[in-house]
Amino acid sequence: MTKEELKKLVIDSPSKEFYKKVKENWDGIAKPLNGLGQFETMIAQIGAITETDKIDISKRAVIVMCADNGIVEEKISSFGYEMTAIIAEELARGTTSVSRMALRAGADVIPVNIGTHQEEEIKGLIQRKVAAGTKNFYLEPAMSEEEVLEAITVGVDMVKECKERGFSILATGELGMGNTTTSSAMAAALLGLGAEEVTGMGAGLSKEGLARKYEIIKGALEKYQLRKDEPLRILGSVGGLDLAGLAGVFIGGALYHIPVIIDGVISAAAALTAERLVPGVKEYMLPSHLSKEPAAKLLLAELGLSPVIDASLALGEGTGAVLLFPMLDTILSVYEGSSTFQDINYSL
Numbered sequence: 167m168t169k170e171e172l173k174k175l176v177i178d179s180p181s182k183e184f185y186k187k188v189k190e191n192w193d194g195i196a197k198p199l200n201g202l203g204q205f206e207t208m209i210a211q212i213g214a215i216t217e218t219d220k221i222d223i224s225k226r227a228v229i230v231m232c233a234d235n236g237i238v239e240e241k242i243s244s245f246g247y248e249m250t251a252i253i254a255e256e257l258a259r260g261t262t263s264v265s266r267m268a269l270r271a272g273a274d275v276i277p278v279n280i281g282t283h284q285e286e287e288i289k290g291l292i293q294r295k296v297a298a299g300t301k302n303f304y305l306e307p308a309m310s311e312e313e314v315l316e317a318i319t320v321g322v323d324m325v326k327e328c329k330e331r332g333f334s335i336l337a338t339g340e341l342g343m344g345n346t347t348t349s350s351a352m353a354a355a356l357l358g359l360g361a362e363e364v365t366g367m368g369a370g371l372s373k374e375g376l377a378r379k380y381e382i383i384k385g386a387l388e389k390y391q392l393r394k395d396e397p398l399r400i401l402g403s404v405g406g407l408d409l410a411g412l413a414g415v416f417i418g419g420a421l422y423h424i425p426v427i428i429d430g431v432i433s434a435a436a437a438l439t440a441e442r443l444v445p446g447v448k449e450y451m452l453p454s455h456l457s458k459e460p461a462a463k464l465l466l467a468e469l470g471l472s473p474v475i476d477a478s479l480a481l482g483e484g485t486g487a488v489l490l491f492p493m494l495d496t497i498l499s500v501y502e503g504s505s506t507f508q509d510i511n512y513s514l
């Protein structure tokens with residue numbers, strides 16, 4: 167996709183008619199009005215996106231974008247390129263946290279190599295490598311504009327393929343050491359905040375490590391002088407291939423009318439980037455959990471979304487997003503099978 171094609175994308179609003187129809191179905195169920203709170207509106211939103219009041223989210227997947235970040239060379243993470251490769255292999259084997267959770271939740275795992283550092287192919291991952299990791303953004307921009315656009319296109323295309331394969335809902339996930347630094351830097355730029363307001367411990371850091379992470383992000387923000395309204399330049403300067411790919415997944419969800427679940431801080435940074443790139447995309451997003459990373463809350467608030475799980479998760483891979491599936495299943499069992507006021511011969 168070119169920059170011009172991206173700019174020209176127009177997103178239709180999800181169907182107001184089906185939103186209303188689903189809400190009316192909820193209101194007919196013999197329970198307190200809006201008793202299932204935000205879950206009722208989530209189901210209505212899914213109905214509006216998929217244009218039906220017969221909600222079916224049985225064919226589901228989590229897309230896990232795997233990539234490396236050159237910024238790990240600045241020791242902002244306790245782990246380096248080797249750990250991305252190790253966990254990516256585990257992902258391919260089905261032995262990572264998200265693999266286990268997806269298995270239980272009835273979701274397929276779609277692991278995508280959008281840019282790991284090693285030259286060798288990681289078997290079992292879908293090969294969509296845009297580059298062998300990004301550049302160290304403390305020294306030079308992480309990616310060229312062409313790379314950013316190519317990574318966004320990978321994400322959009324993955325959703326197109328999922329649509330063709332009959333998936334009706336998608337969760338987002340990622341894997342890549344250093345990506346809480348890229349996400350924090352992006353959050354600071356997108357929200358106009360300082361490094362200390364948005365930066366957390368990532369996958370675990372010492373006190374000194376955290377202080378260095380602040381300094382690196384602060385230095386980059388000074389270096390690039392990013393404005394809130396230039397999402398493409400923000401991605402290229404301090405972002406990552408996983409983030410750009412996930413922004414593409416959110417855009418793809420809106421284009422192909424598939425609800426896309428946001429995961430943790432990296433996914434949330436990609437979600438806000440997608441909305442800034444193509445306004446209207448956020449209507450196709452579902453929040454899941456509130457990551458322990460401080461930027462997550464700020465990013466979700468900017469999108470006007472409130473997560474339903476608050477459990478200090480800080481794992482990534484799409485684990486929090488996958489956790490929403492069994493919750494939605496439980497809620498749908500009420501939507502599909504509960505007695506209505508009519509069934510109990512009660513008129514409101």
Ligand SMILES: O=C(O)c1ccc[n+]([C@@H]2O[C@H](COP(=O)([O-])O)[C@@H](O)[C@H]2O)c1
Pocket residue numbers: 242243244245340341342343344345346347367368369370429430431432433457458459479480481482483
């Ligand atoms: O999703 C989150 O909110 C999240 C929070 C903390 C850590 N992570 C995961 O940990 C890795 C990044 O941690 P770090 O410290 O290397 O930036 C990456 O693989 C993420 O999937 C993810």
Ligand SMILES: Cc1cc2nc[nH]c2cc1C
Pocket residue numbers: 245249253340341342369481482483
């Ligand atoms: C072991 C490990 C597993 C992960 N999964 C996602 N990010 C990760 C980071 C680490 C360090």
